[in-house]
Amino acid sequence: xxxxxxxxxxxxxxxxxxxxxxxxxxxxxxxxxxxxxxxxxxxxxxxxxxxxxxxxxxxxxxxxxxxxxxxxxxxxxxxxxxxxxxxxxxxxxxxxxxxxxxxxxxxxxxxxxxxxxxxxxxxxxxxxxxxxxxxxxxxxxxxxxxxxxxx
Numbered sequence: 001x002x003x004x005x006x007x008x009x010x011x012x013x014x015x016x017x018x019x020x021x022x023x024x025x026x027x028x029x030x031x032x033x034x035x036x037x038x039x040x041x042x043x044x045x046x047x048x049x050x051x052x053x054x055x056x057x058x059x060x061x062x063x064x065x066x067x068x069x070x071x072x073x074x075x076x077x078x079x080x081x082x083x084x085x086x087x088x089x090x091x092x093x094x095x096x097x098x099x100x101x102x103x104x105x106x107x108x109x110x111x112x113x114x115x116x117x118x119x120x121x122x123x124x125x126x127x128x129x130x131x132x133x134x135x136x137x138x139x140x141x142x143x144x145x146x147x148x149x150x151x
Contacts, residue, residue, distance in 0.1 A: 003049045010052075018043070018052045025065045035078050037069055045069070115149065124148075 007015050022042045030036050042048060047065040050058045069075055092113070096104045108114050124132075129150060133141050145151045 002044065003052060004043055006053070014052055014055065017056050018048070021048050021051050021060050024060070025062065025069070028062060029066055029069050032066065033070075033079060033082065035075065035082065037075060041072060041075070042069070114146070 003018065007018055022039050025042050025045070025048070026037055026039060029042075042065075045065050045068050047061045047068065051060040070079060096107055099107065129148060133144060136144055142151075
């Protein structure tokens with residue numbers, strides 16, 4: 001039986017304590033790693049269980065909970081991917097630090113960095129893009145079009 005099944009038989013204060021513990025661990029982990037963790041994964045942590053079942057008498061061991069989340073296979077894979085991405089960005093910044101604008105553009109084109117980024121990929125239609133473009137200055141239009149892969 002997991003902690004969430006037990007909560008149905010516990011008092012409202014225990015459920016509130018559970019929600020607070022899960023929320024604070026999730027917020028702390030996201031602040032340190034920029035990775036959002038599924039609350040179900042946090043709820044399964046022994047630190048949360050011990051804290052809630054004791055009625056709050058056992059202090060919530062935030063450090064141990066964060067370490068346990070880092071060891072979770074799905075999360076550790078995301079952490080590795082984030083580290084790789086950060087290293088790639090750092091390498092690009094280092095390589096382009098002393099380049100002219102034209103050299104940076106050539107660098108980006110040679111390495112395929114001019115494609116639309118995944119974090120700005122959009123489900124907008126072309127008409128919606130055109131409506132946004134109509135409200136922008138010429139330079140902003142170029143930036144917007146490049147960012148969204150319209151040129």
